[in-house]
Amino acid sequence: MPLSKIIGAKISGITTVLPSNKEDNLDLSMLDVNQKEELIKHTGIRFRYIAKDKDQSVKVLFKTAINKLLETLVWDRGSIDVLVIVTQSAQSSIPSLACQIHGEMDFSSSVLAYDINSGCSGFVYGLHTVSQLLASLDQKGKRAILCCGDVSSSLTEEGDMAVKPIFSDAVCAIGIEGSNSMESYFNLETFGKGQKAISLQKNGIGNWMRMDGIEVFNYAVKYVPKNIETLLDRYSCERKIPEMYVFHQANLLINNSIMKAIGAEEAAVPNSLYKYGNTASASIPLTFSLNWRHNKSGWVLFSGFGVGFSVASALVRIDGIKIAEPEFISI
Amino acid sequence: MSELDFLRFTAKEFQVEYSSLSFQTEYRNLPSWSSLNALIFISAINDEYGVLVSSTDLSQSKTLGDLFNIIKN
Numbered sequence: 218m219p220l221s222k223i224i225g226a227k228i229s230g231i232t233t234v235l236p237s238n239k240e241d242n243l244d245l246s247m248l249d250v251n252q253k254e255e256l257i258k259h260t261g262i263r264f265r266y267i268a269k270d271k272d273q274s275v276k277v278l279f280k281t282a283i284n285k286l287l288e289t290l291v292w293d294r295g296s297i298d299v300l301v302i303v304t305q306s307a308q309s310s311i312p313s314l315a316c317q318i319h320g321e322m323d324f325s326s327s328v329l330a331y332d333i334n335s336g337c338s339g340f341v342y343g344l345h346t347v348s349q350l351l352a353s354l355d356q357k358g359k360r361a362i363l364c365c366g367d368v369s370s371s372l373t374e375e376g377d378m379a380v381k382p383i384f385s386d387a388v389c390a391i392g393i394e395g396s397n398s399m400e401s402y403f404n405l406e407t408f409g410k411g412q413k414a415i416s417l418q419k420n421g422i423g424n425w426m427r428m429d430g431i432e433v434f435n436y437a438v439k440y441v442p443k444n445i446e447t448l449l450d451r452y453s454c455e456r457k458i459p460e461m462y463v464f465h466q467a468n469l470l471i472n473n474s475i476m477k478a479i480g481a482e483e484a485a486v487p488n489s490l491y492k493y494g495n496t497a498s499a500s501i502p503l504t505f506s507l508n509w510r511h512n513k514s515g516w517v518l519f520s521g522f523g524v525g526f527s528v529a530s531a532l533v534r535i536d537g538i539k540i541a542e543p544e545f546i547s548i
Numbered sequence: 549m550s551e552l553d554f555l556r557f558t559a560k561e562f563q564v565e566y567s568s569l570s571f572q573t574e575y576r577n578l579p580s581w582s583s584l585n586a587l588i589f590i591s592a593i594n595d596e597y598g599v600l601v602s603s604t605d606l607s608q609s610k611t612l613g614d615l616f617n618i619i620k621n
Contacts, residue, residue: 252582259588379583430587435600470591 218405220451221345225352226361227399228344230392230539231506232285233499234278235385236268236368237545242382256382261469261490265385266545271371274548275306275388279318279364281546282390289541290392292360294323299350299361300330303339303498304388305524306367307332318364336415337465337523339498340365341531344393344519345403351395359395364388366499372417374425383428383468385494389502392539402532404448411436411526436526437471442478444528445520449479452532459518459532461509462486466493466500467523475520497523506540513538549597554616561592571613593619 242263243253257263268274279302287294300315307314315330324330329350335342340363347361366388373380414432417424441464453459462481464472466489476486487508489500496503501519509517514537520530551571559566562578562585575581590601599619609615 252584255588256584259584429603430583431590431601431603431606434587434590435602438594439600470587474591474594 220448221403221405222400222452223345223348223352223403224400225395225397226348226393226401227396228391228533228535228538229394230286230290230541231389231502232282232289232541233387233389233503233506233543234282234285235266235387235543235545236274236278236548238267238269240265240267245382247376247378259468259470260383261472261488262383262494263491265494266387267370268368268386268548270548271368272308274371274386275304275308275366275368276314276317277548278366278368278386278388278546279314279390280322281544282364282388283318283322283362285541285544286362286390286392289539292392295325296358297324297328297360297362298354299347300324300328301333301343301347301361301363303333303335303343303363303365304367305334305336305497306369306371335524335527336367336497337467337500338521338525338527338529340501341403341519341521341529342405342527343498344391344401344531344533345405345529347393348401351393354395361393363391363393365391365502367497369426369497372424372426374420374423377425377427379428379430380426383495385496387493387496387499387503389499389506391502399534399536401534402448402452403529404444405529406440406444406527408436408440408526408528414526415524433467433523434471437467437522438474438478440526440528441475441520441522445479445518445530448530448532449518457516457532460485460515461505462518462520463501463505465521465523466490466495466504468495503543507543509535509538509540511538511540549620551616554619555612557596558612561589569612571611571616573612574610575612575615576610
């Protein structure tokens with residue numbers, strides 16, 4: 218897709234919800250001590266949050282995050298116009314998770330609700346979709362809830378050491394509202410020849426996520442820096458220089474390579490890998506919310522990449538955002 | 549990149565004696581070879597030589613000599 222500019226939407230708030238069950242990569246029984254230390258050093262990941270009950274957990278996490286968002290922003294449920302859920306781990310995808318949540322949380326019938334099937338680039342895709350929708354609505358006081366995240370552990374085979382030590386369960390709910398003057402800029406790309414880098418494959422009784430770490434590394438290092446540089450070359454100017462670069466939290470090897478390739482300062486590139494692992498489409502809003510000061514204003518570069526192979530970056534102005542501390546629930 | 553440089557680089561990455569490696573060495577037999585170390589090695593090759601070695605290239609190569617030719621070409 219060509220570069221795009223959207224006028225009319227801003228991020229107002231973010232909430233994050235995770236399962237309270239915490240796992241430590243130092244406890245992985247299939248690796249020896251040296252292998253575990255190497256793993257943590259190079260992936261950057263030590264702790265992961267894993268839902269014990271896989272059945273309805275992603276929906277429960279989303280509903281908790283939505284309730285917390287409405288409370289944080291003091292938004293009435295009846296004021297919501299758009300509900301978009303970005304996930305790949307809905308227990309049942311018919312009807313869409315957005316429709317299930319809409320019904321169970323008593324949203325108004327005037328709400329547009331649907332799912333986007335996307336993983337690690339999903340936050341930026343969702344932000345683009347929701348911003349477009351809000352910009353197109355013919356009314357004032359427009360509000361949307363974008364939910365991103367997965368219970369990736371429901372797709373993880375216990376002994377798969379390429380997947381299990383990396384992924385962590387988490388969701389975010391992002392409040393987005395109409396704002397006449399607020400601009401955001403996007404560069405969304407797809408490299409479908411890389412579809413096998415991360416895919417769902419049948420093995421025995423289950424479908425499990427498989428990841429070819431080398432292909433993910435190659436696609437990310439080859440295409441993500443170019444995607445970001447194209448966006449910044451076109452739209453970044455004196456008034457729109459990002460203060461923070463928030464990448465999808467894949468692993469430290471990939472994220473450091475991207476950081477070096479675009480020449481970003483380490484201090485401007487936060488990561489949440491050690492404490493939270495790779496939380497799929499929740500990783501960007503989670504990392505951003507842990508590092509952005511409440512109510513601070515400025516430009517931020519978001520870049521998501523992964524399953525697809527999909528690459529999506531956004532240059533966004535943040536102004537007057539409310540961020541809640543992550544909440545952990547027993548699930 | 550010379551052949552010797554590449555062997556020195558590989559020895560450092562896998563923490564083995566330089567003298568124990570040759571172009572006939574089958575790198576999957578190195579003691580610390582694992583899927584994680586494969587990724588670390590590919591990342592180091594990218595840092596050192598600016599070349600991305602694909603999974604397919606890797607699966608079709610056996611020896612350090614094969615890998616050297618992939619990087620060189």
